Amino acid sequence: MRIVSLIASATEIVHALGMGDCQVGRSHECDYPSSVLNLPVVTEPKFRLDGSSYEIDQRIKAILQEGLSVYRVLADRLDHLHPDVIITQTQCAVCAVSLSDIEKAVCEMISSRPRIVALEPNSLADIFADIRQVARALAIPQAGETLTDEMRRRMKAIAIRAGSLANHPTVALIEWIDPLMAAGNWMPSLVEMAGGRDLYGAPGKHSGVLSWDNLVASDPDAIIVAPCGYTIEQSLAELERLSRPPGWSDLSAVRSGRVFVADGNRFFNRPGPRVTETLEILAEILHPAIFTFGHEGSGWIRFNQGAGPSL
Numbered sequence: 001m002r003i004v005s006l007i008a009s010a011t012e013i014v015h016a017l018g019m020g021d022c023q024v025g026r027s028h029e030c031d032y033p034s035s036v037l038n039l040p041v042v043t044e045p046k047f048r049l050d051g052s053s054y055e056i057d058q059r060i061k062a063i064l065q066e067g068l069s070v071y072r073v074l075a076d077r078l079d080h081l082h083p084d085v086i087i088t089q090t091q092c093a094v095c096a097v098s099l100s101d102i103e104k105a106v107c108e109m110i111s112s113r114p115r116i117v118a119l120e121p122n123s124l125a126d127i128f129a130d131i132r133q134v135a136r137a138l139a140i141p142q143a144g145e146t147l148t149d150e151m152r153r154r155m156k157a158i159a160i161r162a163g164s165l166a167n168h169p170t171v172a173l174i175e176w177i178d179p180l181m182a183a184g185n186w187m188p189s190l191v192e193m194a195g196g197r198d199l200y201g202a203p204g205k206h207s208g209v210l211s212w213d214n215l216v217a218s219d220p221d222a223i224i225v226a227p228c229g230y231t232i233e234q235s236l237a238e239l240e241r242l243s244r245p246p247g248w249s250d251l252s253a254v255r256s257g258r259v260f261v262a263d264g265n266r267f268f269n270r271p272g273p274r275v276t277e278t279l280e281i282l283a284e285i286l287h288p289a290i291f292t293f294g295h296e297g298s299g300w301i302r303f304n305q306g307a308g309p310s311l
Contacts, residue, residue: 001138002084002112006043006073009272010087010119011036013134016273017143025081029229032266032274042078043071075110082112085137089119121271123204124186128152130271151276155193158283161290162195169221169286171196172253175207175269176227177238182210183226186271194282196222216247223253224285225303226264232301235261239303260285262300 004025005011011030014023026036027043078086117137119130128148135144171191175183182200184207191198199218200210227235239261253259262268262285267278281299283291 002082003138004042004078004081004083004086004114005030006086006088007119008032009121009270010089010130010134012270012272012274013131014087014138016147017131017135017138017140019138019140022138024083025078040077040081042074042081044074045071079110079112083110083114084112085117086110086114087117087119087134087137089121119271122185122206124189124275126204127186127271127275131273147273151273154276155279158279158291159193162193162283162287165195165287165290167287168195168197169258170199170218171286172199172210172215172218172220172223173201173268174210174223174225174227175264177225177235180210180212180215181207183207183268186275187268190275190279190282193279194286196282196286212245216251219252221252221256222258222260222286223251224260224262224282224300226262226268228264228269230264231266232261232263235264236303257302259303260300261303263298267299 001019001022003014003019003023005014005023006027008027008029008031011023011026012032014020015033015036020033020035023036023039025042026039028041028045029043030036030039115137117134119133121127121130128151131148131151132141132144135141135147173183173187173191175181175187183198184201184205186203188198188201189203191201199220200208200214225235225239227238230238248254262281267274267281277293277295277299280291280293281295284293284295285300
């Protein structure tokens with residue numbers, strides 16, 4: 001079987017299911033496990049990836065306003081790989097190559113007539129369903145059941161322990177910096193399982209724009225910045241470029257040193273097997289005296305209050 005994954009999370013699913021040796025192509029965003037970096041890349045963005053979060057947001061909006069896809073499928077490369085299965089998604093036009101993009105490429109050039117598997121992870125339950133869907137498409141349904149059962153077991157243990165705690169801090173989970181956006185989809189469920197109360201997101205609903213005034217008014221106990229596609233280093237650089245707005249130093253999270261930057265690229269915004277590690281990170285951040293999984297320093301850091309960022 002020859003597999004091409006056009007989503008970073010799907011690549012992780014394929015490898016977690018034990019089918020990594022069958023993957024022959026990847027998207028420009030697939031980077032884990034590191035062995036996939038040697039695979040041919042069959043997609044590319046239509047916009048520059050440098051600059052601030054505001055500049056990137058404006059470039060994407062300009063393309064979408066013209067009714068265009070923000071990514072390009074390199075159909076000739078894809079055809080050369082003769083895939084049997086292509087995995088894409090329908091959840092977000094900004095996050096990865098869409099179903100319509102790949103269907104167009106298949107109709108035009110892909111001679112192997114591959115099966116297209118379209119994932120749609122809008123909620124935590126959808127992530128488990130997508131893993132099982134990929135497993136069925138790869139003719140290993142039991143592997144999908146085994147993987148999701150193990151993920152659920154680990155996550156349930158955290159949720160039970162966190163749920164028994166008396167203190168459930170309020171949380172502002174930030175998915176984009178400029179414009180400010182609160183995380184949605186599967187993230188509110190993870191915050192709750194980690195023993196927190198998400199102030200803005202709703203399970204299964206897309207991320208929404210959040211005003212600074214709203215953030216100040218709700219005064220969360222903890223602020224977690226994990227922009228989609230951003231590493232910790234990228235988020236820090238972005239935060240340092242922005243000036244502090246009035247009221248920043250008065251926020252409870254700032255005064256108590258509970259502003260954090262997490263790796264949104266590797267964990268928070270990848271609806272695949274590492275959603276379990278995302279839950280561990282949230283539990284460590286919200287209840288450090290109870291949970292220690294070893295993610296601090298690599299998956300998340302405490303923000304340096306002396307730098308005083310703005311959101």
